[in-house]
Amino acid sequence: MIVIPARYASTRLPGKPLRDIAGLTMIERVVTQGLQSSATQVVVATDHPEIAKVLEGKVEVIMTHAEATSGTDRVAEAVSALKLEDERSTRWAQDVDYSVMAERLAQLRSRASKQR
Numbered sequence: 001m002i003v004i005p006a007r008y009a010s011t012r013l014p015g016k017p018l019r020d021i022a023g024l025t026m027i028e029r030v031v032t033q034g035l036q037s038s039a040t041q042v043v044v045a046t047d048h049p050e051i052a053k054v055l056e057g058k059v060e061v062i063m064t065h066a067e068a069t070s071g072t073d074r075v076a077e078a079v080s081a082l083k084l085e086d087e088r089s090t091r092w093a094q095d096v097d098y099s100v101m102a103e104r105l106a107q108l109r110s111r112a113s114k115q116r
Helices: 026-035 049-054 071-081 090-115
Strands: 002-006 042-046 060-063
Touching (some): 002 026, 026 042, 042 049, 049 060, 060 071
Parallel strands (some): 002 042, 042 060
8 A cells, every 4th residue: 555645735845746747747646656556555645625636536535634744644644544553553554655655766766867
């Protein structure tokens, strides 16, 4: 399972998940990568209804509190909402999430450097 935290009110780049990148929003691109992985499920944890609207019908979206101070907090809230803590610890679920994201990023970086 991949849980993608998507915060609308970024201090450095407000609305970042909805920014257009060559015809798709950033969050749609991240979700697409997640769906192409070996993960059994992709979930987006967000605090903004517009992000949920963009992803409607594509993946499950868990609405989280805007007060979540980090992606880790947002993921933990989504894991709790999905009742995964009954099956495994929230910490383990977060580690899996970030490991998968890091693995995909490393693959993308490797592919980009080979194309140069």
